[in-house]
Amino acid sequence: MTLDAKIPGGRLTQKWDRHRFELKLVNPANKRKYNIIVVGTGLAGGSASAALAELGYDVKTFCVQDSPRRAHSIAAQGGINAAKNYPNDGDSIWRLFYDTVKGGDFRAREANVYRLAQISNLIIDHCVAQGIPFARDYGGLLANRSFGGAQVTRTFYARGQTGQQLLLGAYSALSRQVAAGKVKLFSRREMLDLVVVNGQARGIVVRNLINGDIERHDAHAVVLCTGGYGNVFFLSTNAMASNVTAAFRAYKKGAYFANPCFAQIHPTCIPVHGTYQSKLTLMSESLRNDGRVWVPKDPGDKRPPSQIPASERSYFLEEKYPSFGNLVPRDVASRNAKEQCDMGKGVGDTGLAVFLDFADAIKRDTRAVIEKKYGNLFQMYEKITGQDPYQTPMMIYPAVHYTMGGLWVDYNLMSAVDGLFVLGEANFSDHGANRLGASALMQGLADGYFILPYTIGGYLAGTNLPAINADHPAFKEAEQHVQSRLNTLLAVDGKRTVDDFHRKLGSIMWEYCGMARNNEGLEKARSLIQSLRAEFWENVRVPGIDKDFNQSLERAGRVADFLEFGELVIIDALARQESCGGHFNEAFQTDENEARRDDENFCHVAVWEFTGDDKAPRFHQEPLVFENVELTQRSYK
Amino acid sequence: MTKTISVTLKIWRQQTSGVKGRLESYAAEDISTDMSFLEMLDVINEKLTLEGREPIAFDHDCREGICGMCGAVVNGRPHGPEKGTTLCQLHMRHFSDGDTIVIEPWRAKAFPIIKDLVVDRTAFDTIIQAGGFIAVNTGGAPDANAIPVPQQAAEKAMDAAACIGCGACVAACPNAAAMLFTGAKISHLALLPQGRPEAAKRALAMLRTMDELGFGNCTNERECEAECPKEISIVTIARMNREFLKASFISDEA
Numbered sequence: 001m002t003l004d005a006k007i008p009g010g011r012l013t014q015k016w017d018r019h020r021f022e023l024k025l026v027n028p029a030n031k032r033k034y035n036i037i038v039v040g041t042g043l044a045g046g047s048a049s050a051a052l053a054e055l056g057y058d059v060k061t062f063c064v065q066d067s068p069r070r071a072h073s074i075a076a077q078g079g080i081n082a083a084k085n086y087p088n089d090g091d092s093i094w095r096l097f098y099d100t101v102k103g104g105d106f107r108a109r110e111a112n113v114y115r116l117a118q119i120s121n122l123i124i125d126h127c128v129a130q131g132i133p134f135a136r137d138y139g140g141l142l143a144n145r146s147f148g149g150a151q152v153t154r155t156f157y158a159r160g161q162t163g164q165q166l167l168l169g170a171y172s173a174l175s176r177q178v179a180a181g182k183v184k185l186f187s188r189r190e191m192l193d194l195v196v197v198n199g200q201a202r203g204i205v206v207r208n209l210i211n212g213d214i215e216r217h218d219a220h221a222v223v224l225c226t227g228g229y230g231n232v233f234f235l236s237t238n239a240m241a242s243n244v245t246a247a248f249r250a251y252k253k254g255a256y257f258a259n260p261c262f263a264q265i266h267p268t269c270i271p272v273h274g275t276y277q278s279k280l281t282l283m284s285e286s287l288r289n290d291g292r293v294w295v296p297k298d299p300g301d302k303r304p305p306s307q308i309p310a311s312e313r314s315y316f317l318e319e320k321y322p323s324f325g326n327l328v329p330r331d332v333a334s335r336n337a338k339e340q341c342d343m344g345k346g347v348g349d350t351g352l353a354v355f356l357d358f359a360d361a362i363k364r365d366t367r368a369v370i371e372k373k374y375g376n377l378f379q380m381y382e383k384i385t386g387q388d389p390y391q392t393p394m395m396i397y398p399a400v401h402y403t404m405g406g407l408w409v410d411y412n413l414m415s416a417v418d419g420l421f422v423l424g425e426a427n428f429s430d431h432g433a434n435r436l437g438a439s440a441l442m443q444g445l446a447d448g449y450f451i452l453p454y455t456i457g458g459y460l461a462g463t464n465l466p467a468i469n470a471d472h473p474a475f476k477e478a479e480q481h482v483q484s485r486l487n488t489l490l491a492v493d494g495k496r497t498v499d500d501f502h503r504k505l506g507s508i509m510w511e512y513c514g515m516a517r518n519n520e521g522l523e524k525a526r527s528l529i530q531s532l533r534a535e536f537w538e539n540v541r542v543p544g545i546d547k548d549f550n551q552s553l554e555r556a557g558r559v560a561d562f563l564e565f566g567e568l569v570i571i572d573a574l575a576r577q578e579s580c581g582g583h584f585n586e587a588f589q590t591d592e593n594e595a596r597r598d599d600e601n602f603c604h605v606a607v608w609e610f611t612g613d614d615k616a617p618r619f620h621q622e623p624l625v626f627e628n629v630e631l632t633q634r635s636y637k
Numbered sequence: 638m639t640k641t642i643s644v645t646l647k648i649w650r651q652q653t654s655g656v657k658g659r660l661e662s663y664a665a666e667d668i669s670t671d672m673s674f675l676e677m678l679d680v681i682n683e684k685l686t687l688e689g690r691e692p693i694a695f696d697h698d699c700r701e702g703i704c705g706m707c708g709a710v711v712n713g714r715p716h717g718p719e720k721g722t723t724l725c726q727l728h729m730r731h732f733s734d735g736d737t738i739v740i741e742p743w744r745a746k747a748f749p750i751i752k753d754l755v756v757d758r759t760a761f762d763t764i765i766q767a768g769g770f771i772a773v774n775t776g777g778a779p780d781a782n783a784i785p786v787p788q789q790a791a792e793k794a795m796d797a798a799a800c801i802g803c804g805a806c807v808a809a810c811p812n813a814a815a816m817l818f819t820g821a822k823i824s825h826l827a828l829l830p831q832g833r834p835e836a837a838k839r840a841l842a843m844l845r846t847m848d849e850l851g852f853g854n855c856t857n858e859r860e861c862e863a864e865c866p867k868e869i870s871i872v873t874i875a876r877m878n879r880e881f882l883k884a885s886f887i888s889d890e891a
Contacts, residue, residue: 129778133795140785172770179766549752
């Protein structure tokens with residue numbers, strides 16, 4: 001089946017204007033008659049809740065944390081892109097659009113990305129009006145920095161805490177609507193099922209994480225803003241509670257999953273230090289501007305870096321990519337680091353790290369200059385590792401950072417289930433096979449503040465929504481399903497902990513479906529995951545009871561979903577017999593080891609439909625049509 | 638090279654709010670000094686789970702010091718002994734072999750205990766709902782550069798806006814006051830021209846709400862500033878007091 005993305009006709013530059021005009025409107029006085037559920041309170045969910053409530057809709061907002069302010073958008077460091085062209089360096093909406101499509105290795109929709117670039121400017125205006133303390137020049141106007149390899153300076157930032165400040169802005173707007181009585185807030189609630197009535201999303205079933213009660217909530221539409229699934233790899237830069245459960249339950253109720261194999265692996269993270277490691281920390285990639293990446297020439301050379309002379313070092317990025325050197329894109333840098341470690345040249349206790357050395361930069365520019373540029377990063381590194389990067393090289397290794405795949409949505413951000421909308425990292429729409437730096441914040445806020453408030457109105461005004469409430473049999477059935485799953489998890493009473501299974505799943509995913517993949521490894525991973533999943537349901541130990549604050553039970557449900565979802569990622573990776581962006585299949589590379597796309601056969605979104613437990617998902621595709629940009633091959637030599 | 642230590646933990650266990658809690662001892666053996674404090678608790682919890690005992694409940698999420706979800710009082714100090722560090726960023730290399738480490742939840746009337754080290758900080762959300770925002774709807778903003786903001790004002794606003802809402806200031810204060818938290822938000826918005834139209838209304842509403850929620854008052858102990866993981870200055874409290882006084886005497890909002 002070919003999916004209809006409902007992309008409006010007309011010229012690219014006019015599609016969104018035209019669509020907004022053509023969308024049906026809900027009369028201002030009627031908006032209060034509509035009840036909308038928003039799940040998640042990151043940039044997408046926080047902004048959507050606030051914007052919908054400002055329009056007059058009645059909103060119920062849910063989050064797993066104790067406060068909406070803690071969603072993981074808060075950890076984004078670098079900044080947010082916009083096509084303001086304040087620096088007068090030739091930026092434009094068209095250029096931001098083009099860079100984003102190309103950066104995504106031509107696997108995103110032109111119309112969505114163009115709309116994102118258009119909206120980028122409105123976001124900055126709104127955030128300044130909200131009081132986001134963006135960096136400014138002495139004259140009082142907004143400062144910009146260059147970021148993520150863009151050739152123009154278009155990134156707005158608030159120190160290294162841009163995500164935090166933007167999220168607190170959305171949280172403030174949301175809090176104002178809570179006080180106004182337009183948003184009802186449900187924190188420490190986890191969505192465990194979607195309720196679909198007559199083919200329409202009409203509510204959710206949640207677990208109250210404080211006392212374990214199962215609650216039913218009905219609505220006229222449901223909006224999922226539940227983030228990415230990077231934690232299927234166990235170790236990632238995601239927060240501990242980031243999970244795929246809400247999206248996966250929606251998938252099982254009829255929403256489609258798109259491009260799940262597109263995950264971004266960031267090259268400059270602090271390496272794994274031991275088997276008890278719980279998460280990985282990102283170091284800004286700006287460090288590669290001055291640091292030189294190297295490993296010892298001889299595999300197994302365990303001398304401290306200061307005792308390895310220059311002639312016995314391999315500066316592998318500089319050697320292999322003479323013109324870009326240490327500044328090759330994220331995916332290339334990551335893959336090469338892995339390659340060196342696979343050859344036994346990795347450094348540190350685990351052998352899974354490469355050096356990032358600032359000695360030459362300090363010699364050239366003085367320590368004071370390097371300190372001014374990177375002081376806070378060096379301090380963070382020292383806090384975590386206990387080593388002083390001014391004296392000894394940093395050790396870095398790639399880590400899972402962001403997931404471009406997600407629930408399939410059309411141009412209105414509506415999934416394959418009527419009335420179920422998906423925003424932010426949870427959907428698949430704008431980043432193709434690789435996301436550029438400083439564009440995740442842009443997308444989350446574009447979806448929540450400026451797209452959904454229009455498109456959901458079009459849906460509500462044009463749809464017949466029968467009156468139902470949470471007593472409907474579909475709610476009862478969903479609740480029973482949720483409760484029986486919790487009971488089953490608790491009843492297994494096996495010998496391995498939830499984290500133990502999660503860690504094992506993560507190591508399978510990382511080994512066979514990480515930076516470089518091949519068909520044989522993927523097939524192997526698939527069967528390993530199947531047997532791990534079978535063991536989970538026979539041998540997991542979840543302590544405690546369900547009617548209690550039970551963090552082991554929370555995690556058990558999430559890991560159970562990851563164990564199913566991980567296989568879907570593998571299936572998708574196997575189906576995409578090409579390399580593009582974050583998906584690198586070793587069989588498809590150029591002579592220079594770059595990703596080799598197959599535009600003839602794979603210029604599409606791969607979309608998966610759930611057909612039943614232990615059954616293969618059904619494949620659909622949405623062809624991607626490029627009318628405004630030319631498909632080219634990336635090269636960094 | 639990795640080093641390991643063994644320590645004794647005395648951890649507050651409490652089944653739920655309103656029931657009696659107690660300190661219980663746990664041996665944490667062969668703990669890598671590269672572990673974070675929370676990873677050390679993970680190790681204990683894995684062990685308790687396999688022994689058929691109930692793991693220790695504690696809040697945490699980003700584990701990189703920015704979400705504000707984690708926090709416990711370690712040997713009498715919120716977020717432990719390292720300055721400017723959240724509990725998740727505290728590492729075991731700051732402890733010695735044989736140490737006894739006492740771990741307790743935030744203790745304040747306005748933060749009831751949910752379980753073990755987990756407390757309910759909804760009161761912070763309620764303070765923000767009272768006025769911690771600029772009342773602009775989506776869609777009507779002028780161009781972002783229409784209002785110049787002096788760089789220094791933007792920097793000071795950012796200093797205050799760095800608050801992560803963890804509650805360490807309340808836990809550190811002998812009066813369990815939320816003055817640093819509230820002062821930080823009032824300062825952030827009062828320092829920016831966009832925040833001025835509502836400054837008086839905001840200061841009055843947020844302070845009134847803060848008092849109603851059962852937080853104490855400030856007696857200049859400066860414990861909050863000392864323990865704040867983001868090192869927010871009590872200058873923000875002074876600024877809040879000025880905003881409050883101005884609002885009380887000369888605004889129409891009083």
